Amino acid sequence: MSLLVVGLSHRSAPVSVLERAALQADTQAKLLQDTLAAEPAAEAAVLATCNRIELYADVDKFHAGVAELSTLLAQHSGVGLEELTPYLYVHYEDRAVHHLFSVACGLDSMVVGEGQILGQIKDTLARAQELHSAGKLLNDLFQQALRVGKRAHSETGIDRAGQSLVTFGLEQLALARPVEDWAAGKRALVIGAGSMSSLAAATLARAGVAEIVVANRTAERADRLVEILTEGGAAARAVAMDAVADELTRADVAISCTGATGLVLTADAVRAAVAGRTPTAGAEVPAPTTSGTGKAVTDAGPAEVVRGGFSVEGEAAVAGMDAAELEQHGAWVDNAPGRRVQAPEASEADAIAALAAVGRVPEMRRERAPEPVRDVALALLDLAMPRDIDAAAHRLDGVRLVDIESLADASADAPMAADVDQVRSLVAEEVTAFGAAQRAATITPTVVALRTMAADVVASEIARLDGRLPGLDGKQRAEITQTVRRVVDKLLHAPTVRVKQLAAEPGGAGYADALRTLFDLDQETVDSVSRATPQDRESATGTAGKNRGPA
Numbered sequence: 001m002s003l004l005v006v007g008l009s010h011r012s013a014p015v016s017v018l019e020r021a022a023l024q025a026d027t028q029a030k031l032l033q034d035t036l037a038a039e040p041a042a043e044a045a046v047l048a049t050c051n052r053i054e055l056y057a058d059v060d061k062f063h064a065g066v067a068e069l070s071t072l073l074a075q076h077s078g079v080g081l082e083e084l085t086p087y088l089y090v091h092y093e094d095r096a097v098h099h100l101f102s103v104a105c106g107l108d109s110m111v112v113g114e115g116q117i118l119g120q121i122k123d124t125l126a127r128a129q130e131l132h133s134a135g136k137l138l139n140d141l142f143q144q145a146l147r148v149g150k151r152a153h154s155e156t157g158i159d160r161a162g163q164s165l166v167t168f169g170l171e172q173l174a175l176a177r178p179v180e181d182w183a184a185g186k187r188a189l190v191i192g193a194g195s196m197s198s199l200a201a202a203t204l205a206r207a208g209v210a211e212i213v214v215a216n217r218t219a220e221r222a223d224r225l226v227e228i229l230t231e232g233g234a235a236a237r238a239v240a241m242d243a244v245a246d247e248l249t250r251a252d253v254a255i256s257c258t259g260a261t262g263l264v265l266t267a268d269a270v271r272a273a274v275a276g277r278t279p280t281a282g283a284e285v286p287a288p289t290t291s292g293t294g295k296a297v298t299d300a301g302p303a304e305v306v307r308g309g310f311s312v313e314g315e316a317a318v319a320g321m322d323a324a325e326l327e328q329h330g331a332w333v334d335n336a337p338g339r340r341v342q343a344p345e346a347s348e349a350d351a352i353a354a355l356a357a358v359g360r361v362p363e364m365r366r367e368r369a370p371e372p373v374r375d376v377a378l379a380l381l382d383l384a385m386p387r388d389i390d391a392a393a394h395r396l397d398g399v400r401l402v403d404i405e406s407l408a409d410a411s412a413d414a415p416m417a418a419d420v421d422q423v424r425s426l427v428a429e430e431v432t433a434f435g436a437a438q439r440a441a442t443i444t445p446t447v448v449a450l451r452t453m454a455a456d457v458v459a460s461e462i463a464r465l466d467g468r469l470p471g472l473d474g475k476q477r478a479e480i481t482q483t484v485r486r487v488v489d490k491l492l493h494a495p496t497v498r499v500k501q502l503a504a505e506p507g508g509a510g511y512a513d514a515l516r517t518l519f520d521l522d523q524e525t526v527d528s529v530s531r532a533t534p535q536d537r538e539s540a541t542g543t544a545g546k547n548r549g550p551a
Contacts, residue, residue: 003096003137004062006069006088007047007054010110013087015405019386021077021084023048024259025127031055031076032133038072040065043135045128045142047103049120050385050404051110053077056096058137066090094435100141101427101434104149106158110408111168112420113158118149119195140438148430156426157419165383165407166200166255170207172402172410173253173379183207186252190214191244191264193221196257196383201225204255205234212236213251215244217258248273253379256388264388267396270378274398277377376400440504443512447496449526450519454488 008021023031028046035044035057043058055073059065070088074081091099099108104121106113125142128134134142152158167179174182188209190201193216201212212234216222222238229236239247248254248269256264377398382389387403394401462481466472472480503511516526 002059002062002093003056003141004059004065004069004093005054005056005091005096005099006066006073007052008073008084008087008089009052009054009108010404010408011108012089015385015387015403015408017079017084017087018051018053021053021073021079022386023053023076024261027076028127029131031072032128032131034072034076035069036133038068040068043128043138044133045124045138047100047121047124049117050383052103052108056100056138056141058135062092094431097141097434098427098431100145101148101430102424104145105152105423105427106149107420107423107427110404111165114165115149115153115159116165116196116199118146121145121149137438141434144430144434148427151430152423152426156422158423166196166203166381168410169255169381169383169402169407170203172407173381173400180207183209183253185210187250188212189244189247189251189254191241191254191256191388192216192258192384193218193225194257194259197255198225198228200255200257200381200383201229201236202232204253205229205232205236209253210235213247214238215241215247217241245269245273248378251378253381255381255383257383258388260384260388261386263390264384265380265390265393267390267392270380270390270393270399271396274377274396277398435506436504439506440500443500443503443515445526446512446515446521447500449521450496450515451492452525453519453521454492455485458484458488 008018010018013021023046028048031046032044035041035055040059040061041057042060045056047054047056053073055069057065057069059069070085071081073088074084077084100121102108103117106115106117109117121142125134125139125146128138128142170179170183183204184207186209188201188204188211190197190204190212193214197214197216201214204212212226212229214222214225214229214236216225216238219238219240226236226238244264248265249272251273254265258264375398378400380389380393380399380401382401382403385404389401389403391401391403393399458481461484462477465480466477499511499515515521516523
């Protein structure tokens with residue numbers, strides 16, 4: 001079996017596609033169940049965030065695995081396979097391990113170095129364990145990914161290379177001003193009470209806003225967040241979701257990140273909230289033209305131009321805020337389904353073949369037309385996927401809207417941080433170590449089966465000796481038994497240690513087959529050892545608490 005990942009992210013797909021492909025929790029569970037039911041897959045896990053949807057699986061066939069996983073992603077996302085295929089990427093075996101470790105370290109994040117992805121990977125593993133879709137390979141993989149991510153943040157300066165998406169978004173709202181200067185004295189509305197909204201509220205509190213109003217569908221979660229904020233010295237209060245429109249009229253800045261399936265703030269609601277703040281606030285601004293083309297931006301939002309070469313690696317910024325104390329508040333619900341648009345019937349065979357052949361599609365870059373400079377009466381930050389705030393709100397005078405798409409544009413121009421190279425080296429080192437450990441583990445059942453066979457031979461010969469020399473007393477019999485076992489252990493010690501070392505090297509998978517052939521080991525016996533627990537293996541070989549090395 002081999003590790004395969006098929007997915008799409010902010011690097012490979014435009015926000016419009018990510019929105020439509022977003023998976024809510026029950027859809028993720030159904031995707032896992034259907035993946036396990038598919039012939040090529042033995043284990044499965046889904047990593048779904050606002051910026052990526054990835055399906056991990058342990059498969060026995062590469063091309064069949066790519067075909068099945070890509071088809072399942074298309075079916076459960078509601079985006080047709082032919083439409084989805086150009087945005088998918090594929091990683092296999094060590095490349096798949098390297099990809100997840102890079103994701104865990106924040107190297108593949110929209111803002112390089114952000115640490116929120118670790119919580120999302122932890123949630124992915126917990127979901128797969130709960131649904132019993134993660135076996136030994138994916139359990140080992142995701143647990144090691146969490147350790148690698150934590151190591152990257154503790155041993156390198158990756159935190160200096162990036163920041164949380166919240167902090168980065170606030171910097172975009174503040175333009176050239178320090179966030180603390182820009183936020184001081186402002187009234188803030190936070191919509192949602194998951195971990196991302198909690199981080200947003202805490203960041204605003206540290207920046208010195210005058211008041212934070214938290215709106216959430218579940219009153220208990222909003223109250224809990226307000227309690228955390230007030231304990232930290234911030235002025236905060238909770239309101240119901242039906243009070244959002246009224247609170248928006250008093251807010252200077254609003255941040256939204258919910259799991260809603262539709263818009264939380266429409267352009268009309270935003271227009272009503274800013275009406276009267278300035279002489280022209282709420283009026284629609286004439287559409288700007290893009291440089292060189294003269295084409296106007298439509299009411300649906302900024303014009304989008306797609307070209308190859310999108311990369312958001314190397315975003316450099318100050319260290320992001322640590323939200324560890326907010327983790328207990330609850331997981332961010334970021335996987336709600338977007339508005340679905342079913343693609344027309346496609347040639348699925350051609351799409352699958354193209355995907356398997358390419359492996360990974362060119363990355364995308366989205367460019368926006370420049371926004372006009374105008375006074376801002378209401379600053380909006382939309383961190384949801386699908387979006388919470390109508391993109392048309394950016395066309396309203398007195399309103400500045402920053403969303404996931406504009407953050408991708410801004411981060412693409414950020415400089416590369418030197419610490420990123422150190423993390424890349426760490427990831428490469430960890431990938432090598434993980435691969436060696438996995439390869440060595442494949443031969444362990446064969447070695448255990450060999451030692452079990454040797455123990456059976458010793459027991460059989462001691463029984464024959466008892467028949468030939470019935471006069472042996474207990475002390476003599478014990479000494480003879482121990483001597484024979486020491487001889488067998490010494491003979492097996494060096495070759496079994498060496499074969500484990502050789503198996504850990506690239507291309508070492510054949511050593512298990514050689515060992516089975518040389519000692520005529522039954523494959524069913526080896527397989528039964530693979531299914532046994534470590535305690536069962538010790539009991540079978542009589543090695544519990546003993547040193548298997550030479551005496």
